[in-house]
Each structure stands twice: as structure tokens, then as C-alpha cells.
Amino acid sequence: MYLYLSVAFGLLAISAVQSSSSNGGGFNLRPFRINLSSGVSRMLNFVNNTQLPGGPEYLGASAGIPLDTLKSLRAEWLTRFDWDKEQLAINAFNHFTAEVEGLTIHFIHEKSRTPNAIPLILIHGWPGSFLEFLPVIDPLLQNSKTSTDTPITFDIIIPSLPGYAFSSAPPQNWTIDDTARVYNTLMTDVLGYSEYATHGTDWGSFVAYSLYGNFNGSVRASHFCFLPFSPQSPTELAALNVSLSPLEAYEEQEAMTFDSSGIGYTIEQSTEPNTIGLALYDNPVGQLAWIGQKFLNWSDPRAGTPPSVLDHNEILKSVSLYYLTKSLVSSMYIYFQNPEALKTVYSKAQTDAPMLFSGFKYNPGFWPPALVAQVGNLVLYRNHDFGGHFAGIDNPPALIKDLREIGTYWA
Template structure:
């Protein structure tokens, strides 16, 4: 194993961009859905608009240039290449932060945070709010290596992230995450790698184990739940998680996702129903949260890196390991929680206080959903600054 850190730049060949467009043009379309809403999945009208925009208006080179405007690196950890963006603040007392993405996300999901976190005086903050920012690509995602053997579950990724921060020379740092990123930094909170002061999460893992088991089994919920706790359970159930069950049991069957860009886009858009609806509205011309360019930046990254299957295996690894998405894991370090209204479930304060005995921040936001850093970066920046301030 080498501890060398190598500079990296993105350079997708023009021939691959042309091939992407050829495949979009060659799409074989299904018939229109037989319902008047999104209950059967991504509507034909929406995915046709995705194709039209992808072919006629989208420019991959813009996001490629944006990625390359930041320092990108590769380093080998546990026999696998890890890609990461590393931007140091000009402010002397900046606090290092690892920011972790999830599925169907990537480094693109958190890039809107970089400038406000590293240069707060230019973005409504003070020098005391400054962070050095590290954004890694998960194994099998983006420009990181694709595991060729089993075992890369969230707990192993958490250990690798701890090693990455140590390798960068950070002896005091914090970590933030949403979706899988939340699960990974939660695991870091359990493992307590040297230097980790605390974590910030926008998808808290706070559901009591017995309640979590009842949610997923379909059994009756405990009778002693508060109205807020019962609502949280119902929110988890209403999301269905069809994509997660498929990737968690049969990821290799999703071969079509590396063959059809439109198939990949449709699968990635149909995450949770609130994000799905917001993305559909954005392609219909409604200006909110994510833009069509935001969405296609991320889908295109998955397409060009051929990572649909390698990323999906993380769900299988988690299933095999018997890990829960939302149940309490036993974090003892300080934790800051931000609860967005359109998240897959709104974590109640009552559960957060029990799950995280050192809860240092809990706040419900007025707007935002599952991809909060991507959709509402101003809110997320404020939450990171405020939530982790006491750890400086």
C-alpha cells in the first residue's frame, strides 16, 4: 500500500460525450403510464423532457470545468483508490470538515458548500466560521476505485475516511453527511477515529430498534409513541424504498443502467417521492431546489464513470451486514442534527436526544429535502456553521 496522494483532473473524451448523445437518441420508449400521477414511477412526459434537455441544452463541460477548478486527488486506502476534493481555507484557524455524499449522489451534491465554508467572509459569515473542506467519492462511486471483492460496507468506508483525514494531517476535525454519507459519518461517530470531534447529520439515525423493526416488518407500531414519533414512522413507510430493496438484493441484475442513459436517469430520479416530484417539476420549468443542469450533472457523472452497478452494491453490502438505515447505532461523540421538512422522515427531537447523548444542536428547517446540501446550500451552510461551532 502507498500513502501517496496524486493530483487528479477530470477529462471525459469528446467521443464519450458523442456516444452518450447517440444512445439517448436511440432510446426505446415505453408507453405512457396508466395513471394521472407519479404512483407508477417517473412519468413518460418527464423522462422525455429529460432526454430533450440532455440532448439540446445540457453541457457536461461546464460541470467538468467546475470540478477541475478545485484541487482533486487520488490516494490508495485499503488497496482501493479514493478520489477526493480538498480545499483549504485562507483563514488560519479553519476547522477541517469531511463532507460525505450518498446515493444517487456524488461529490457534485456538496460542491455548492465549498466556497461558503472555506471563504465565509465572502458569503455572509466571519473568519471564525471557516472550514478546510474534504469531499471524498465513496468506493464504487464517481472517480474512486470500484471494489473487486465484497466487504465495502458503511463501517469499512467510515474507517477509510478516518484514515484519509489522518493522512491529510488533520488531528482535529468534524464530519458531515446525508443519505449514505450520514450513515458513514454516524459509523465514524461510533468508531471514534483519532481527531474526530463530532458529526453533523441531516439524516439522523435515531429510531429505537424495536420501532425500526416494526416499521420494516409491517407490524403494529408500539402504542406509546407520541404523535410526532408516529408520523416519523409513517413517513418512512410511505417512501416504499423499492430502489433500495432491488439494489440491496439484486444489484448485478441492473445491467441496463450501464447500457441506457435514459434508463439510468429514470432510476436515479425515482428516489424518494418528494425529491422525485421536485425534479419532475424542475424539468417542467418550475424554479425550485435542483435545476435540470444539477440533475444531469450527477446522472452524467454516473454514466461517464460507469458506476451504476458498483454504486448499487453498497446496498447489497449493507443488507448482508444486517445494518439498518435509520436505527440507533450508539454514537457517544457530540452530534448536531438538522431536520429538513421533505426528508424521508423527520427525526423527532425526543428520539434524537436519546440516540445522541451529546446532542449539541437540533433544528427543524423551513425548506429542503433529502438532498439538502444540493437543494438548499444556504440553509445547510448555516446549519454546519451553527451546529458545529461549539466544537471549535
């Protein structure tokens, strides 16, 4: 399906490149093809020669990734994982790079056949990448309808954050707002969209919220699975007279547990990204432990069973991308450069653009509707009892369905 649609839309994407280039934006917009195969043999050789403890485990999963799980993932990496096969599927989409404010920005750009399709930029976080949105691309390109029978289809743009995958590392003192400004330039000046919608998760929600509040002339709708505001405690919610359903009460408890015992990685990456980053830079099994644990802990325990596609192969693909692109250290800079990005005081963005929000049961952050409504023009809130932090691979059908609701409020 990926390959078929890539051929169908490839000419449209190439036409977009030619059109943008001929308009003279000076952004050096060009097609891009991924070719990381030359590094795979060395990577797997390191994986094969890495020694892991052979004794029993004395601590449970609360101490980090279990040793048996890491051993199992390592064995799959060596025996079943096929980077060349994954790379072929990834390259079935149309990739590009552009130069904006001195940064090389890598992105996927897939155009619908529908002339009035809504441009939608999907923004990932850490330890995600553009990979986590691949399962939703093809369905969102197709003609469909919202819950109110409004016709809907999208043009899809998926950039790699600065310092991630094939996007160049950001300079010193680079902020979330800087990335948002570059992305707005990408959408409006490079690709020629006067208006567009956004989706953000994890750090991508910080960028998307900056776009939502600061570029309200071009951003006309935003969907979120995460927010750049600190979740509230049960006491704080009670003070706001917020009552919770059983599902919400579970999510609130998970968020509080994460806040008390799950943020060690954040402290390390916010204060000493070079220490952990350089320690793991040329250690694929180390990156597997550091990144893989987040995928395992922040996803639905049923991950890998439908509708989830977040299986071990997906984790290995993501870790391979980080290792082969040598981007682990630079991906952590966003923490160090934005230590105060998570706001503790709720304030509403200065825009009338509709805001949509999707909650997922095992996402480590939780915001009930009353909180989301404090920060934007909330028009739709949905909460799902399947899925976690990486909705694009943990529950793609739900994310697709919710994103389509943008069409109900697009004006």
C-alpha cells in the same frame, strides 16, 4: 466564483499534497483532473436513439417516473445540457486521489485561508455524489460567524464513496465500518488533520455515524441530515411520549409512506444489484429513469426555485457522471454488502462529541429530536420547511448555516 476561489486556494491545496507526500505516508497522493469528454458523443448518441413509448400514460407518478417527465429530461439532455461546461466548473475545485488499503479514493480538498479552520468531511450517499456538495464549498471556506458570534471557517474534504465516480469499487464483504476506517486514515494520515468534523446524508450518514462512534479521538463534531436508524411509527413515537408539530407530523407521514411504498429500489439493490445494474449499465436513458426519479421524488416539489438549485440540469449532470464513469453497478454494492446497516434498535454512540441534526420537510426519513438524542450527544436540532433529501442542492443556504453551527460546539 468557483474559478476565482480555486485559483486563490489552489496553491494551498498543492502545498498540502507536497507536504503529505514528503511526509512519506505511502498513499500515492496526487492531484486529479476530470476528463470525461471523450465519452459524451457516444452517450448522447445512445440518448438520441433510445425509443420511448409514444402512447398515453395510464399510471400516475406513484408508479415511478412519469413518461412525460422522462421525455422532457431526455430532450433537455440532447438540446441544452453541456457536459464540457459542467466539467470545467467541476474542475475549478481541487481534486485528488489517494491509495488507502488498496482502494483509490477520489476527493475534493479545498483549504480556507484561516489557519485554524475546522476540517470538515462531507459524505454523500446514493444516488448522490460529490456533486451535491459543490454549492456549499465556497461559502464554507469563507470567514463567518455562528449564531453565537463564534468565528467559523472550514477546510472542506469531499470524498467519493468506494465504487462511486472516480473511487475504485470496494472488494467483497466491504462494510460501512471499512469505509469509515479508510476515511479516518484519509483525514488523519493522508491529509494530516488530528481532529475533524463530519457531515453525512443518506449512506454518508452511515459512514459519518461510524466515524462518530468509532473514531472519537479524531472526530470532534458530527452533523447529520439522515440517520442509520429506522424511523419510528406514530405508535412507537406515542409510546415514547413524543408529540409532533404540524411540520413534524407531515414529515412523519411522508416517512411512513416511503417505508411502505418507496423502498422497492432498496430491495432490488440490496438483493440483486447486478441484475438492475447490468441492465442499465450501458443505457443512459435507463439510468436517467432510475436515478432521476429519486432526485424528483425525494426533493422539495419547489426544486429548481430559490433557494434550491436542484433543477433538471443538475439531475442530468449527476446521471452523466454515473454513466460516464461507468459506476452505476459498483455504486449499488453498498446496499448488497450492508443489508442490515439500518438499525432498528436505537443505541447511543460512545462519544462525548457534539451531534447536530438538520431535518428537511421532503426528506423521506424523519427523526424527531427525542430520537436523535438517543443516538448521540445532541446539541442542536433544526427543522426546515424547504428542502429534501439532497440538502446541498435542495436548500444550500440552510445546510451552510447549520454546518457553521459546528463552530459553536467545537472545542
